Amino acid sequence: MLVHSDxxxxxxxxxxxxxxxxxxxxxxxxxxxTELDTETVKHCAR
Structure with missing residues (x-):
């Protein structure tokens, strides 16, 4: 998972x-x- 900022x-x-x-x-x-639990968005990945 990638988080882009700045x-x-x-x-x-x-x-x-x-x-x-x-x-x-x-x-x-x-x-x-905020903090994001990446387990909850796992289903969105391809």
Whole structure:
């Protein structure tokens, strides 16, 4: 699972990309600012 954050000024890409495995808890940065249990979104993966 990839979480992209901190877009560059032109919005063409993200500066930060965090990789984790399903089942791990991922902290989503502000402005969302919450934790996501990736096990709950596992069914969305292809």
């Amino acid at each position: 877009p560059d000024q032109q919005g063409a890409r993200y500066r930060d990309v965090h990789t984790s495995r399903f089942g791990e808890t991922v902290t989503l940065p502000e402005p969302v600012g």
